[in-house]
Structure formats: structure tokens, C-alpha cells
Amino acid sequence: AQSVTQLDSQVPVFEEAPVELRCNYSSSVSVYLFWYVQYPNQGLQLLLKYLSGSTLVKGINGFEAEFNKSQTSFHLRKPSVHISDTAEYFCAVSDGYTGKLIFGQGTTLQVKP
């Protein structure tokens, strides 16, 4: 069975500071990992995804994530955040067959001026 754990429910950070949102996964099959962002009152939007190949994945809005198989982690990072990055972030894993996503609990990133 697959599962995802996001280690922080809320992450407050000041504008222009770096941020890391942590995600650990469990899977007995091939791993396909995603980060989605949900802005207030909106649906989810893909930030980035890891399917195979390079373990460092770059996404939109300056975000990147690193797949670490030995640590079973897929942490999301940004070197300098903006107020507009305030949102909820979801890590998810897919089984690669049904396409269905197993989501973590979500991390609320609050960027303060």
C-alpha cells in the first residue's frame, strides 16, 4: 500500500527567506511523486513531478524538489519565498497504473512580510 506523510501542518516564514516543506512516502511499487499547490478558494495546480531520471526536479514559480530513495523523501524547497507563495501544499504519490493520487495531509505555507 502507498502512503504519504507531510511532516509539518503549518510552516510560517518571512518573505525572501528559504523554505523547505517535508514529505515522506511509502510505496511497494514504482514511485511517481507530485507536489500540488492550492491557493485560497482555488483548485489544485501542479508544481512539479518526479517520474524517473534526475532526482532533482524543478517546477514552476522557482520551486524544486529532490527525490531521495534511501530516505523515502521528496522534500520541496524554494530559496526565497514571496507573499504570493502563501498557500496549501500537497505531496502525492501515484501507483502509475490507475493514475489515482494518494495525498499527504497538506502543509500550509504562510509567508509574512
Added chain:
Amino acid sequence: DADVTQTPRNRITKTGKRIMLECSQTKGHDRMYWYRQDPGLGLRLIYYSFDVKDINKGEISDGYSVSRQAQAKFSLSLESAIPNQTALYFCATTSGGLPETQYFGPGTRLLVL
């Protein structure tokens, strides 16, 4: 125009009522999904469909039913609504194959009194 639309966007209903949430997509995708979002729980899969004749239960299908009226339309019904079905409901679609990006609708906020 949005690729994935959901109606209604907000709904208040009473315990025991039957309601239907509708989803339409213009991306031409075969696969469609219904998720519900609860605070602190992330998103959980209710039902998914690979095409009009292929519908599958997700992890929390009890109390829900679905109908795939056409490739572009996928409806979720609550046969007899109960208060713990109060949640934010999302429809999503993907093209299939290797885990591809899921495209989410804007969500329907449902309150069951």
C-alpha cells in the same frame, strides 16, 4: 474558459437529502476522478473512471455514487446526505498512460446541516 468546471460551487443541504455534484471537462481526457478534502486529512479518492463503462471505487466510496454520462461528464451523488459529508469536493481529469498531471476543477463546497 476553464478546462474543468464544477457545479454548483457552493451548496447547503439538509440531512437525508439527495444531491448531485457535476463535473465537466474540455481536455478530451478519458480518466476522471472525484476527491474530497477535509482539513488535516488532505484529499481522499471517492471514485474514479477510466471511460464511460469503467467506474471504480476509491478509498471512501460508502455513501456516494457516480455516473459517467459521457467522456466529458462525471457526476457525484450523495444518496442521503449526512453531516460528516460536509467537505470540499474536487473533480480531476488526466489523460492516462504514465502518471500524468491531474487537472483539477475549482471545487464544490458542500455543507450538510
